[in-house]
Amino acid sequence: MHVRVDSTKPTTTISWNPKVLSKVEDYRFNNRKDNRSIAVEELVRYGLKYLELVERKKQRDLGRMQG
Numbered sequence: 001m002h003v004r005v006d007s008t009k010p011t012t013t014i015s016w017n018p019k020v021l022s023k024v025e026d027y028r029f030n031n032r033k034d035n036r037s038i039a040v041e042e043l044v045r046y047g048l049k050y051l052e053l054v055e056r057k058k059q060r061d062l063g064r065m066q067g
Contacts, residue, residue: 014040024036024039024040024043025039027039027043
């Protein structure tokens, strides 16, 4: 992890599949995000929230099957 001198936020380098990067850029411009970092952070938050919801659903379904 690296923290830039001009920022308190950690930074990282990511290698992108061109098709994925194109979708990130489309999201960025379609949603008028100021920069790619903001768009990526938002998309990651959405993805993590989705995974959390999927896991909750799995747990509920498992509980119903067992109950």
